[in-house]
Structure formats: C-alpha cells, structure tokens
Amino acid sequence: MNSASESPGNQSRRSGVRGSGGGRHRGKSLASLVLVCLLAAYALLQPELNSRFGWNLPGLPDGTSQVEPGSRSPDNGGVLAPRARNNQPAANQPTAKATVRPDGHDADAVEADSGNSAKNPPGDVRNQRNNPRSDPGSGPTTSDPDRWQDYLKSIGADRYRSPEGLLYTPGSAEGHRLEHLRRHTIDQPERPGPHGVFDGGMLGALQTIDSAYAKSKRGIQTTKRTDQGRTIYTVDLGHRVGFVGGREGQRRRHPMARRVRLVLEDARVITAYPL
Known part of the structure; x- marks a missing residue:
C-alpha cells in the first residue's frame, strides 16, 4: 500500500517517535544549562563563604578541568558544550618531598x-x-x-x-x-x-x-x-x-x-x- 493509505495508527506511532527524540534533546539541553548555572553560582559564592566563615571550600580546578566555550557535542542537540583545556606540566619541575595538594598551597x-x-x-x-x-x-x-x-x-x-x-x-x-x-x-x-x-x-x-x-x-x-x-x-x-x-x-x-x-x-x- 502507498503512504496515502497508511493507517492512522502507524502515522501516530511515527509522530510519537519523532516527538520523543526531540524531548530527549531538549532535556539534555536543559540539564546542561542548569549545570552551568550551578557552577557559576558556586564560583561566585565560594570565596565569600570561605572569607566570612573561615571555611576551606575548594575552588573550581584550574588544571585539566578548565573549560573553554566553543566545542560542539554531537549528542547534545547542537548545544555548545565546554571544551576541556589540558595544561601541560612545565619541564624541569623541581622534585619536592611534600606532595602538592589540590588547594595549591603545598x-x-x-x-x-x-x-x-x-x-x-x-x-x-x-x-x-x-x-x-x-x-x-x-x-x-x-x-x-x-x-x-x-x-x-x-x-x-x-x-x-x-x-x-x-x-x-x-x-x-x-x-x-x-x-x-x-x-x-x-x-x-x-x-x-x-x-x-x-x-x-x-x-x-x-x-x-x-x-x-x-x-x-x-x-x-x-x-x-x-x-x-x-x-x-x-x-x-x-x-x-x-x-x-x-x-x-x-x-x-x-x-x-x-x-x-x-x-x-x-x-x-x-x-x-x-x-
């Protein structure tokens, strides 16, 4: 049978599949946006909380987890995703007995x-x-x-x-x-x-x-x-x-x-x- 005689049930199922795929893409885009907002809020509040209460909340890492805008993820519905920036260690680093800690002080x-x-x-x-x-x-x-x-x-x-x-x-x-x-x-x-x-x-x-x-x-x-x-x-x-x-x-x-x-x-x- 040609497409003109396709049953209404088949047409409904196809449109449902297309709608489901679009919903997944929108869900991923929304989750990415929420994550970016949470990270931005933490970066702004962390220094103030440490200063006011004497806490030692960790800052956002400055090394391999630094991100730059501009990369496009093939599975996020075309939303621009952060691109990791890898900082290569400098050559001839001195050898130390004390382990370098994430807070940078050591x-x-x-x-x-x-x-x-x-x-x-x-x-x-x-x-x-x-x-x-x-x-x-x-x-x-x-x-x-x-x-x-x-x-x-x-x-x-x-x-x-x-x-x-x-x-x-x-x-x-x-x-x-x-x-x-x-x-x-x-x-x-x-x-x-x-x-x-x-x-x-x-x-x-x-x-x-x-x-x-x-x-x-x-x-x-x-x-x-x-x-x-x-x-x-x-x-x-x-x-x-x-x-x-x-x-x-x-x-x-x-x-x-x-x-x-x-x-x-x-x-x-x-x-x-x-x-």
Whole structure:
C-alpha cells in the first residue's frame, strides 16, 4: 500500500517517535544549562563563604578541568558544550618531598627545596630589616620589625631555635629557612595561585608559628599527616593570623587566614604559611 493509505495508527506511532527524540534533546539541553548555572553560582559564592566563615571550600580546578566555550557535542542537540583545556606540566619541575595538594598551597614546599631562586648567604639572614606590616589592610603589626631577631636564640653557625623549640637552619632556595619564611610576610600579587601572608612581619610570623606548633603538640584543632619523612600540620588558631595573597588571593579579595600549615623535619622548619 502507498503512504496515502497508511493507517492512522502507524502515522501516530511515527509522530510519537519523532516527538520523543526531540524531548530527549531538549532535556539534555536543559540539564546542561542548569549545570552551568550551578557552577557559576558556586564560583561566585565560594570565596565569600570561605572569607566570612573561615571555611576551606575548594575552588573550581584550574588544571585539566578548565573549560573553554566553543566545542560542539554531537549528542547534545547542537548545544555548545565546554571544551576541556589540558595544561601541560612545565619541564624541569623541581622534585619536592611534600606532595602538592589540590588547594595549591603545598606548592610552597616545592619552592622551599628548589634551587631555582638566587640564594642569599645564610649569614646575612639576621641583617634583614623587614616592613612590619605585611599589607596596609592586614591589621595591626605586633611590634618593631627588628625585635624578631631577639625572639630566636642562636645555637650555632646560622642555626636558631624558637622559644617552642623549632629550629631554623640553612636550606631552601633562598639559602636559609628564615629567608624563605620572610617571603610569607609580604604579598606577591603576581605569584600564580595562593600565597599565604602572615600579619605582623617576621616577629608576628615567628610567634604565630610557635603558637601553631604548641597547639599541634596538644592535638587541638589540628590535622596531621606525614610525607616522606616530613610531618605536615594544619592548625586552626581560631583567629586571624594573616591573609591569602597571590593571584588567587587577589581574585578572592584577599580573604583572611586563620589556619597555619607547618611542614617539619623533626623540629626543623621547612616552611610555614597561613591559609
């Protein structure tokens, strides 16, 4: 029989199949739109929630999951879908003992052992004079910037001990752990990712690190893990100790930091910074 004599039932079934296919495409398009809206809302609210409540909600990943508009998916009804952008790791990355975490902060442990920066003579570390304020909006300074030199006790050639027993010794790309710590008293706006900055200059940083170490020994509001012979503490001090700088901090309007990450080999400080 020709198409003119086709029964009404067959015609109805065919139109139903076509309608069903269109409904599936519209459903996928709507789901894609809802997902994009949810991701955009999370990206806007996450920095504000972290800053206001002291949370550590993860940001949207900046690596292989970064997306760009412009790719067309063959099965999404012709809707433009995000296209993944793969960031290739740079060659000759320094090897670090501390594992790089998704929050980006432990990249600091890589630099603490990297030989890429110019080294300062370890003997010059006590001759540094630092700006007592880490940032004009970072809160009051604790004291004269020169007083931090009296906070530590010399126990040998370029070796210093804090009142809580932490040791600051030669090492790091800067030549001395104190020189590395000094970088965390000043913001570096062009540094990729987050950069923790202590309030109160060097003296404020040393005092805050001692407070965090004392609290970690009591196991109060502290998380602890080990990585290739190093102990990594994250201590919540319950009050502002600095702020998050770098490019990530600038993007998030420099949220306050109330936690300290402390990386140790026995009692020897490798690095420490607020987050």
